[in-house]
Amino acid sequence: TQLLEQSPQFLSIQEGENLTVYCNSSSVFSSLQWYRQEPGEGPVLLVTVVTGGEVKKLKRLTFQFGDARKDSSLHITAAQPGDTGLYLCAGAWNAGNMLTFGGGTRLMVKP
Amino acid sequence: NAGVTQTPKFQVLKTGQSMTLQCAQDMNHNSMYWYRQDPGMGLRLIYYSASEGTTDKGEVPNGYNVSRLNKREFSLRLESAAPSQTSVYFCASRGRGSSQPQHFGDGTRLSIL
Numbered sequence: 001t002q003l004l005e006q007s008p009q010f011l012s013i014q015e016g017e018n019l020t021v022y023c024n025s026s027s028v029f030s031s032l033q034w035y036r037q038e039p040g041e042g043p044v045l046l047v048t049v050v051t052g053g054e055v056k057k058l059k060r061l062t063f064q065f066g067d068a069r070k071d072s073s074l075h076i077t078a079a080q081p082g083d084t085g086l087y088l089c090a091g092a093w094n095a096g097n098m099l100t101f102g103g104g105t106r107l108m109v110k111p
Numbered sequence: 112n113a114g115v116t117q118t119p120k121f122q123v124l125k126t127g128q129s130m131t132l133q134c135a136q137d138m139n140h141n142s143m144y145w146y147r148q149d150p151g152m153g154l155r156l157i158y159y160s161a162s163e164g165t166t167d168k169g170e171v172p173n174g175y176n177v178s179r180l181n182k183r184e185f186s187l188r189l190e191s192a193a194p195s196q197t198s199v200y201f202c203a204s205r206g207r208g209s210s211q212p213q214h215f216g217d218g219t220r221l222s223i224l
Contacts, residue, residue, distance in 0.1 A: 006153075023172045031210040042201050042215025043154070050210055088153055092129070092210070097142050099168065099213060101153040 003027070004091055006102035013079055013109050020106045021074045023089035030092050032065055032072045033099070037086040046074075079109045113137050117202050117216035124192045124223045132187040132219050134202030142205045144169075144213065145177060147198040148213035154201065160185055192223045 003108055004025045023032070031050045035043035047056050049065035051073060056063045060083075062075040076083055086106050090099040120135045136143065141162045146154040146169075156169030172199040173195060176188045185204075191194060199220050203213040 004153075033210075033212065040215050042203070043213075044215070045212035048212065049167045090154075090213075097159060097205070098156060101146075101155070103153040 004089055004102035005086050006087075006089055009107060010106050010108075012108045012110065015080055016078050017043050017109075018034050019076050019079060019107070020069070021040045021087055021093075021107075023073070023102050024071045025091060026070065027091070027093060030069075032069070032092070033090045034063055034074055035088040035090060037088060037104075038071070043086075043088055074080075076107075079107075081110065081111050083107060084109050115202055115204055115214050115216035117200075117219050119171050121220045122222070124189075124221070126223060127195060128223075129188065130192065131189075132183070132200055132221075134186065134216060135184045135212070136202075136204040137183065138204060138206065138214065139182070140204035140206050140214070141182070143179065144203040144205070145175070145185070145187045146170065146201045146203065147171065147196075148201060148218070149198050157187065157200075161176060180204075184201045189208050196221050197221060 007022050034046045035096045037043040047063045052069045054065045054069045060077045064073050087102045088104045089102040114215050115136045146158040155171050158177040160166045163182045174201040178186045199218045201218045203215045205213045
């Protein structure tokens, strides 16, 4: 079983603060995805990273894939209450059909 | 666009009862998945189907069975529900390619008393 560890599990911050969420594994992934989930809904894809060292930006969100493709980070600049939710990383290995999900980071941004 | 549709949205069962969770997708995806989500544990894969006519066990298959009825539909059955199966169940589908996103339904919240 490939394991993905996310940290922190919970994060409560004020509007305007910056934050970083980490996703780490001992396994090498062929690709890694970040999802965001709101209460009562299923996860929705934010980004897919494929190449070691890759950086992708989505407005105030910056995603990075580690050089060795074993870890990833999500950085949010100037967080807003609308960023509140559960953030999940998920890794795929080889070219298989399965994803391994991390335990999630529950983010609350207070106005 | 409906995407992935799950029914029912909520269900309460007594220990030992059986039920089937339904899932259908309208995106012509080959792969479909069933996950359970428990607090602090992310999503754990129960079963998946890489294509019509095939199913494979995931990380936590015990106590569950699945049927890939056709390309659109993938059902999950609990033959004899146990309190440990209280969870939120998500169905997902994905198109070809390992970097393609999985598209999720809104989940079925299942409580077993």
